[in-house]
Amino acid sequence: MDDETRKIPSHEVTYGRLRDMILFGRLEPGQPVTIQGLVKELDAGMTPVREAIRRMTAEGALLPQGNRRVAVPNLTPALLEQLAFVRLTVEPKLAELAGAALTPALIDRLEAIDGAVDAAIKGGRVSDYLESNHAFHFALYEASGAPLLVDIARSLWLRFGPSLRVVCARYGATALPDRHEEALAAMRAGDVKGLARAIENDIQQGIDQIRQAQEAGEI
Amino acid sequence: MDDETRKIPSHEVTYGRLRDMILFGRLEPGQPVTIQGLVKELDAGMTPVREAIRRMTAEGALLPQGNRRVAVPNLTPALLEQLAFVRLTVEPKLAELAGAALTPALIDRLEAIDGAVDAAIKGGRVSDYLESNHAFHFALYEASGAPLLVDIARSLWLRFGPSLRVVCARYGATALPDRHEEALAAMRAGDVKGLARAIENDIQQGIDQIRQAQEAGEI
DNA sequence: GTTCAAGAAATTTGATCAAATTATCCCGCC
DNA sequence: GGCGGGATAATTTGATCAAATTTCTTGAAC
Numbered sequence A, B: 001m002d003d004e005t006r007k008i009p010s011h012e013v014t015y016g017r018l019r020d021m022i023l024f025g026r027l028e029p030g031q032p033v034t035i036q037g038l039v040k041e042l043d044a045g046m047t048p049v050r051e052a053i054r055r056m057t058a059e060g061a062l063l064p065q066g067n068r069r070v071a072v073p074n075l076t077p078a079l080l081e082q083l084a085f086v087r088l089t090v091e092p093k094l095a096e097l098a099g100a101a102l103t104p105a106l107i108d109r110l111e112a113i114d115g116a117v118d119a120a121i122k123g124g125r126v127s128d129y130l131e132s133n134h135a136f137h138f139a140l141y142e143a144s145g146a147p148l149l150v151d152i153a154r155s156l157w158l159r160f161g162p163s164l165r166v167v168c169a170r171y172g173a174t175a176l177p178d179r180h181e182e183a184l185a186a187m188r189a190g191d192v193k194g195l196a197r198a199i200e201n202d203i204q205q206g207i208d209q210i211r212q213a214q215e216a217g218e219i
Numbered sequence C: 001g002t003t004c005a006a007g008a009a010a011t012t013t014g015a016t017c018a019a020a021t022t023a024t025c026c027c028g029c030c
Numbered sequence D: 001g002g003c004g005g006g007a008t009a010a011t012t013t014g015a016t017c018a019a020a021t022t023t024c025t026t027g028a029a030c
Helices: A002-007 A010-023 A035-042 A046-058 A077-099 A104-123 A126-142 A147-171 A180-188 A192-215 B002-007 B010-023 B035-042 B046-058 B077-099 B104-123 B126-142 B147-171 B180-188 B192-215
Strands: A063-065 A067-071 B063-065 B067-071
Touching (some): A010 A046, A046 B046, A077 A126, A077 B077, A104 A180, A147 A192, A180 A192, B010 B046, B077 B126, B077 B180, B077 B192, B104 B126, B147 B192, B180 B192
Antiparallel strands (some): A063 A067
């Protein structure tokens, strides 16, 4: 363990932890994030925490408040609209690129991950759902060979995470749709366009859910 | 001056300076960026410099080298292709949104900026061209009311900057096209779609130039 | 005697921490 | 309701430690 810990710098570890906290909604929209709070919570030094916060801020996952504090941003309807536009452009494209590079081994792996997604939905475990859903999408996207697009998708998911968690927790994970079967069927059939459409539908559905929650004033 | 300097934190200033160095190509692709080098060059403390570097890294404007150094990334053909895809999606959209919100005052301002672009081209001043060209685009984009899209455009320009500078310096600024007249004409005519097309052409042309330089092995 | 390579020392650079400074917020008081 | 003053947190600096690169040296082979 000491060998591992020594290799990977503390600020990377700290960044990863903070990122997951936001990505998987362990921090709520609007919640303030303080350096000293994270120092205690993550048991890290001040410098690594500062750097992690700056990185998240640069990615739009944290929002400077003018007074030198930062907080988890609220997803306003206007922001959601912009987010939707880019996600619906970039992620189907990623699916298309990945579709052209799929291997049987990768499809198997995606099936296994989707199994975990299903299990999480059936069991009503929101955190597991969010993590395995994320894993499914990015295991696919990574196969695209387009790291810049993957980076952009990642930063968009970060802005999405906190609100999605709230919505899931509200409706319960059992109500969540799983469009991954559609995607997997297209993969098996070698239907690249169909895969892109399935991913598009999946994303659209997630966006619609958040939009509905917004209109209902729930977030 | 002390009032100004005290208000805006040092790490913000440092970040802004480093960002401009990359955005306007004062750092070449492949060039290593060191903390201590920037500490001396920008006359800043170590922490602000570290944070600026982390932010730029998070935006993809600097690339970690594995050994804990960072450098200005080279724009490979594969990256350029991904970059082109997103820019050609996001920036025409920004132009379209901005087109619906244009005021005569803003058009006047854009005309003035375009005058500076022209003057820089005629005078062969590459730096001035890059800065006023950037100013033109983002003055327009800011009017879109879509800050998330503007953020994305900004990060894409950052990845573009260093290579664009090399290309401009090679071909000379006098050879640079200026599609802004087309855009301004569309603005005056209230032709939103035409404005979006003009911006799309402008971007496409810049991308083509870099692509040609890549194929010629010049960058 | 020259050349090359391996290894060790020195230098450069990055990572982390702790203390001092400064700004902001909040609460009691006028 | 506006105005200090204490508490809290962010900023910044400088020092220290660790890692990596470069340079220099040494020894062996040709």
